[in-house]
Amino acid sequence: MKHAVISNNVIRRLPRYLRKLDELEKQGVSRISSSQLGEILGLTPSQIRQDFSCFGSFGQQGYGYSVTSLKEQISQILGMDRDTRAILVGVGNIGRSLIDKFNFNDWGVTLDAAFDVNPALIGTTFRGVPVKSDKELIPYLNENKVDIAVLTVPREVAKEATQQLLDNGVEAIWNFTNVEIVDPYSKAIVENLHFSDSLLALSYYLSERRDREAEENQ
Amino acid sequence: MKHAVISNNVIRRLPRYLRKLDELEKQGVSRISSSQLGEILGLTPSQIRQDFSCFGSFGQQGYGYSVTSLKEQISQILGMDRDTRAILVGVGNIGRSLIDKFNFNDWGVTLDAAFDVNPALIGTTFRGVPVKSDKELIPYLNENKVDIAVLTVPREVAKEATQQLLDNGVEAIWNFTNVEIVDPYSKAIVENLHFSDSLLALSYYLSERRDREAEENQ
DNA sequence: TAGATTGTTAATCGATTAACAATC
DNA sequence: TAGATTGTTAATCGATTAACAATC
Numbered sequence: 001m002k003h004a005v006i007s008n009n010v011i012r013r014l015p016r017y018l019r020k021l022d023e024l025e026k027q028g029v030s031r032i033s034s035s036q037l038g039e040i041l042g043l044t045p046s047q048i049r050q051d052f053s054c055f056g057s058f059g060q061q062g063y064g065y066s067v068t069s070l071k072e073q074i075s076q077i078l079g080m081d082r083d084t085r086a087i088l089v090g091v092g093n094i095g096r097s098l099i100d101k102f103n104f105n106d107w108g109v110t111l112d113a114a115f116d117v118n119p120a121l122i123g124t125t126f127r128g129v130p131v132k133s134d135k136e137l138i139p140y141l142n143e144n145k146v147d148i149a150v151l152t153v154p155r156e157v158a159k160e161a162t163q164q165l166l167d168n169g170v171e172a173i174w175n176f177t178n179v180e181i182v183d184p185y186s187k188a189i190v191e192n193l194h195f196s197d198s199l200l201a202l203s204y205y206l207s208e209r210r211d212r213e214a215e216e217n218q
Numbered sequence: 219m220k221h222a223v224i225s226n227n228v229i230r231r232l233p234r235y236l237r238k239l240d241e242l243e244k245q246g247v248s249r250i251s252s253s254q255l256g257e258i259l260g261l262t263p264s265q266i267r268q269d270f271s272c273f274g275s276f277g278q279q280g281y282g283y284s285v286t287s288l289k290e291q292i293s294q295i296l297g298m299d300r301d302t303r304a305i306l307v308g309v310g311n312i313g314r315s316l317i318d319k320f321n322f323n324d325w326g327v328t329l330d331a332a333f334d335v336n337p338a339l340i341g342t343t344f345r346g347v348p349v350k351s352d353k354e355l356i357p358y359l360n361e362n363k364v365d366i367a368v369l370t371v372p373r374e375v376a377k378e379a380t381q382q383l384l385d386n387g388v389e390a391i392w393n394f395t396n397v398e399i400v401d402p403y404s405k406a407i408v409e410n411l412h413f414s415d416s417l418l419a420l421s422y423y424l425s426e427r428r429d430r431e432a433e434e435n436q
Numbered sequence: 437t438a439g440a441t442t443g444t445t446a447a448t449c450g451a452t453t454a455a456c457a458a459t460c
Numbered sequence: 461t462a463g464a465t466t467g468t469t470a471a472t473c474g475a476t477t478a479a480c481a482a483t484c
Contacts, residue, residue, distance in 0.1 A: 009451070011422050015415035019398060033465065045465090046453050053467060061466040062460040078418045079425030093315030098413075101311050107417050147424060172424045174417060180237060189427065191420035195316075195411065197233035199325050199392060200296045202409035204229050206365060206390045207297030209407065227475070251441065263441090264477050271443060279442040280484040441484085448477070455470075460463105 006054050013051055014074055016041060021071040033064035080108030085145050086174075089161055090153030091116040091131055094176055098150060099126045109148065113140065141168035148172045155179050228269050232292055234259060235269075239289040251282035298326030303363050304392075307379055308371030309334040309349055312394055316368060317344045327366065331358065359386035366390045373397050 020041060024032060034045035041048075052058050058073050059065045075081060086104060088095055091114050104111045114131045116122065122133045132140065140146075149170045153161050158177040163184075165173060172189040175181050181190050238259060242250060252263035259266075270276050270283075276291050277283045293299060304322060306313055309332050322329045332349045334340065339349045350358065358364075367388045371379050376395040381402075383391060390407040393399050399408050 006426075007451070011419055012415070014422070015412070015418040016398075018418070019396075019412075019415075023398075035465085044453060046455095047451090049465090049467065050452075057467065059466050060460060061458070062464045064465065077422065079421040080418070082421075082425055082428075084421060084424070093319050094312075097311030097315050102413060104417075107414055108421065109417065148420065171427070172420055174420055178237075180234075180241075189420060189423045191416055191423075193411070193413065193416050194233070194237075195320060196237075196325055197230070198409055198411050199322075199327065200233040200236070200298070201229055202366065202390055202392055202407060203297040203300075203302060203326065204232070204295065205407045205409075206302065207300055208224075209389070210300075225475070253441085262477060264479095265475090267441090267443065268476075275443065277442050278484060279482070280440045282441065439484105441482105443482085444480090446477105446479075449475085451472100451474080453470105453472070455468100457466105457468090459466080 004054070010051050010054055013043075014078055017048075017051075018071060018074045018078070021067055021074070025067050025071060030067055031064055032067055032070075034059075036064075075108070078108075082108060084109045084147045086111050086148040086150055087140070087146050088114040088129070088150040088152060089134075089137070089165070090151065090157075091118070091121050091126075092152060092154065095150070095152035096126065098152065098176075099129050111150075112144065112146075115140075137164060138168055141165070141170065146170055148174055150174045150176070151181075152176045222272070224272050228272055231261075231269055232296055235266075236289060236292045236296070239285055239292070243285050243289060248285055249282050250285055250288075252277075254282075293326070296326075300326060302327045302365045304329050304366040304368055305358070305364050306332040306347070306368040306370060307352075307355070307383070308369065308375075309336070309339050309344075310370060310372065313368070313370035314344065316370065316394075317347050329368075330362065330364075333358075355382060356386055359383070359388065364388055366392055368392045368394070369399075370394045 017037070020037070034048040037043075038045045038048050049059075055073070055077050058070050086109050088099060088111060091099070095114065099111065099114060111129050114126070114129050115134050115137045116131055117134045121131045124131050146169070149165045149172070151158065151161060151165075151173050155177045158179040158181070162173065162181050166183060166185065166188055170188070173181060173191070175190055175192045178194055178196050181192070183190060235255070238255070252266040255261075256263040256266050267277075273291070273295050276288050304327050306317060306329060309317070313332065313334075317329065317332060329347050332344070332347050333352050333355045334349055335352045340351045342349050364387070367383045367390070369376065369379060369383075369391050373395050376397040376399070380391065380399055384401060384403065384406055388406070391399060391409070393408055393410045396412055396414050399410070401408060
């Protein structure tokens with residue numbers, strides 16, 4: 001029934017809260033106030049309380065928040081307690097490192113299978129994830145629940161792969177290709193991880209600082 | 219002299235403009251108006267003109283923008299024409315895939331060296347990038363210009379590595395560890411690429427949609 | 437010249453911050 | 461109870477959008 005649309009800014013802060021709460025929990029901290037959390041994260045207490053209040057009342061007046069229960073609430077808001085199934089398309093370098101090192105399970109996501117064109121990879125298994133032929137992709141999509149497709153193919157085939165995924169019922173794409181994904185049906189959820197965008201932002205802030213320093217030294 | 223601070227939102231849009239302009243240029247498009255660009259990117263023409271006007275006047279009344287020259291202007295704003303030198307710390311899966319597949323040069327950054335603790339890797343070279351011992355890191359930092367450190371070490375050693383880098387003059391860190399980097403001197407520029415934050419945001423939007431659909435089907 | 441589109445100023449909208457009553 | 465801190469409403473601030481004169 002609560003149908004208010006939550007702003008993207010709020011959503012992007014939730015994982016940060018979660019990360020810090022997890023850290024605090026591991027350090028044995030059991031209770032925290034919005035002021036303390038704000039201090040740690042560089043946010044105002046108001047903003048933190050405002051953020052939480054989008055989803056309910058998780059604290060207690062005069063006391064603050066229980067670290068553990070706040071963490072659980074946020075996990076749930078983010079959908080971590082759902083049975084989310086993922087596949088990975090493109091077992092290149094980055095795909096491989098995601099299979100090997102990224103703990104999908106820690107975030108409530110199960111990586112069920114990977115797909116590639118390379119015969120040397122097909123039939124192998126990394127960390128329990130079987131690598132299947134790209135020819136099996138469409139049949140697989142038709143026979144299994146797939147919530148998220150992790151897109152780690154070379155940029156040349158990104159468009160084609162996206163088309164296949166969307167045409168066969170995938171609703172969400174986690175995009176690691178440096179290509180702007182266009183969903184012709186505008187109904188997919190696309191989350192981009194453009195490394196280059198991130199590096200360019202860093203580059204901007206660095207050169208802006210250099211300019212400022214150069215001016216000051218005149 | 220132009221000392222106005224540009225909002226982060228604007229900075230984050232610049233790489234998107236750049237990507238699209240590059241694409242348009244490759245397609246042979248030589249001229250574009252703010253309305254056309256807005257149409258393509260899902261932004262208002264006003265916003266686009268407002269964004270550009272933070273940095274100067276790049277267009278021409280009645281005509282629009284030259285794709286090539288606009289692209290050049292943005293590249294320059296982002297610092298791509300500077301001699302930015304980087305090193306990579308931690309040649310694991312993700313570090314390796316960055317060396318092998320990410321074209322630092324395309325973004326105006328030169329990756330000069332990588333560092334690792336693994337004796338099997340030390341002395342090898344990937345794509346022209348030599349892998350050096352972690353013991354050589356500090357001497358290297360003292361003898362060479364290093365603008366950006368790409369941090370791809372395991373999370374357990376992230377803090378320690380950060381400390382070394384900051385203590386030896388590195389001003390910018392591109393952080394791939396899923397650890398909140400804390401700069402004790404609060405002067406470093408830190409750009410985080412938290413994969414998990416991105417996945418969790420995706421997870422939120424997915425479960426929010428599922429909830430909405432479930433309600434509608436009642 | 438007429439039409440198109442910029443650059444910029446003003447108006448609106450939304451997000452953050454401040455304030456405070458409620459209450460643990 | 462007194463002190464602390466939430467949840468929420470109101471005030472402020474900043475970002476986006478609209479409007480339009482300037483001009484190519």
